[in-house]
Amino acid sequence: MKENIVIVGGGIAGLLSASLLAEDKKYNIHLIEKTNSLGGLLKCFDYGKNGKFDYGAHNILETGINELDNILRDLLPSNEWQVSSAINGQKRALTGIYFDGKLQQNSPFIDLRKRKNIDELRIDFLKNFEKTKEHKKTTAYEYSKSLFGKKITKEAVVPVFKSLYGIHPKHMDYMAMFLTPLVRVGLFDEKIMKDLLPTQLLSSILSYPEQKNLGSDILGVKKAYYPKKYGIYRVIEALKEQLEKQGVNIHLEDEVKDIVEKNNRIEEIILSNTKIKNINHLFWSAGHLILKNLLKIKLDNLKFQKPPKTVITNLLIDKKLKIGDICYFYNYDSEYKTFRVDNYINYCSGAKRNGLYPISIETLASDNDLENIDKITQTAIDELKAFNVFGKACKVKFAKTEVLDYGFPLLTKDNIETMDRVRESILNRNIKNLTLLGILSQKDLFFESDIKKDLYLKVKRFLDEC
Numbered sequence: 001m002k003e004n005i006v007i008v009g010g011g012i013a014g015l016l017s018a019s020l021l022a023e024d025k026k027y028n029i030h031l032i033e034k035t036n037s038l039g040g041l042l043k044c045f046d047y048g049k050n051g052k053f054d055y056g057a058h059n060i061l062e063t064g065i066n067e068l069d070n071i072l073r074d075l076l077p078s079n080e081w082q083v084s085s086a087i088n089g090q091k092r093a094l095t096g097i098y099f100d101g102k103l104q105q106n107s108p109f110i111d112l113r114k115r116k117n118i119d120e121l122r123i124d125f126l127k128n129f130e131k132t133k134e135h136k137k138t139t140a141y142e143y144s145k146s147l148f149g150k151k152i153t154k155e156a157v158v159p160v161f162k163s164l165y166g167i168h169p170k171h172m173d174y175m176a177m178f179l180t181p182l183v184r185v186g187l188f189d190e191k192i193m194k195d196l197l198p199t200q201l202l203s204s205i206l207s208y209p210e211q212k213n214l215g216s217d218i219l220g221v222k223k224a225y226y227p228k229k230y231g232i233y234r235v236i237e238a239l240k241e242q243l244e245k246q247g248v249n250i251h252l253e254d255e256v257k258d259i260v261e262k263n264n265r266i267e268e269i270i271l272s273n274t275k276i277k278n279i280n281h282l283f284w285s286a287g288h289l290i291l292k293n294l295l296k297i298k299l300d301n302l303k304f305q306k307p308p309k310t311v312i313t314n315l316l317i318d319k320k321l322k323i324g325d326i327c328y329f330y331n332y333d334s335e336y337k338t339f340r341v342d343n344y345i346n347y348c349s350g351a352k353r354n355g356l357y358p359i360s361i362e363t364l365a366s367d368n369d370l371e372n373i374d375k376i377t378q379t380a381i382d383e384l385k386a387f388n389v390f391g392k393a394c395k396v397k398f399a400k401t402e403v404l405d406y407g408f409p410l411l412t413k414d415n416i417e418t419m420d421r422v423r424e425s426i427l428n429r430n431i432k433n434l435t436l437l438g439i440l441s442q443k444d445l446f447f448e449s450d451i452k453k454d455l456y457l458k459v460k461r462f463l464d465e466c
Contacts, residue, residue: 009285011040096329111186
């Protein structure tokens with residue numbers, strides 16, 4: 001009788017792990033997902049005649065591991081991918097920010113060159129650069145000060161954090177500096193920056209003033225992929241079909257209710273609809289707090305700040321947004337509630353449907369905000385107009401606001417410390433046939449490309465040892 005490998009969590013980490021594990025035919029592979037569809041944040045909303053919308057814009061980033069990247073690339077024919085790259089003149093995805101009352105298209109990082117006290121900011125930055133020995137990867141506040149100095153942190157970074165999250169960066173983990181692009185600032189014009197680029201330490205924390213003028217020698221050679229025929233959910237559909245061909249048992253709308261552990265091994269997993277015994281290994285990518293509770297681990301004084309809900313207002317408009325080649329932009333001004341605007345036509349040449357252009361406006365909403373969805377929808381439309389990216393003659397032909405199942409990843413210092421404690425408490429149980437995957441399965445592991453590389457190494461190590 002074949003032994004069972006169980007993978008809990010049907011997001012990209014679970015799906016890729018299942019594909020890699022299914023190559024070894026000596027196991028029965030079970031993929032468990034508690035919702036009715038796979039993909040995590042790579043799912044879609046289906047509006048019938050108005051088409052499908054992604055759960056916000058996401059693309060497939062190369063990891064540099066050929067076997068892993070090929071699994072995803074080979075899901076669609078090569079001519080069906082839209083490639084974003086700085087290589088050989090290929091178009092790359094461009095990011096903007098709404099900052100200081102205008103849409104900044106030249107750089108995804110805050111550009112301070114037009115501030116009245118720019119000379120003071122430059123002097124403080126250079127003094128800080130001379131004395132800084134290492135960057136303090138603790139709170140976002142300390143990290144920002146070590147990068148830019150006190151003045152820029154106080155005058156630019158602190159207000160951005162308060163606008164985005166309503167939280168001072170003293171209470172946010174340093175990784176939040178990467179969640180939206182805050183790890184560089186614009187202080188110098190292009191002529192000076194050309195001279196500074198060879199100075200690696202300076203060029204790593206100063207942004208180039210014109211992102212379109214940067215080549216692959218600066219940006220690197222890794223590519224990002226998005227289907228030409230909209231949208232990213234097509235990748236998940238193709239991956240599901242591949243897993244089925246590989247013989248993976250996919251359990252949808254099935255939830256782990258209990259785990260039977262004996263002699264430091266998982267022996268049985270009890271699901272909503274069935275039981276799985278004879279378990280060789282359990283790969284867990286569905287959230288460590290859930291696993292902690294299933295393993296009946298007691299931890300006192302856990303501090304966890306409830307994250308806001310991610311709310312997406314999907315629109316179809318009859319004219320393009322007035323944002324040039326920008327694929328998406330973040331809002332850093334506290335005057336507005338919008339978190340991010342996704343402009344799909346610049347992601348994907350096939351995004352247009354029925355002669356209309358799809359747009360998504362992402363908002364971070366409290367429970368009180370969710371009591372009036374119609375108000376969220378109208379606010380999203382009004383703010384697009386206030387950003388001056390919505391042409392006067394442009395009309396909204398379709399609008400629908402959705403609340404995602406998944407809360408926004410609120411990277412407060414307390415939340416990260418709590419998740420670190422939970423992870424370590426699970427690892428300290430020394431369960432021989434358990435592997436943690438996904439967000440924070442290792443310290444400071446958060447972003448998709450790193451998560452994919454981490455799961456690849458863990459799965460390959462498992463297969464090599466079997």
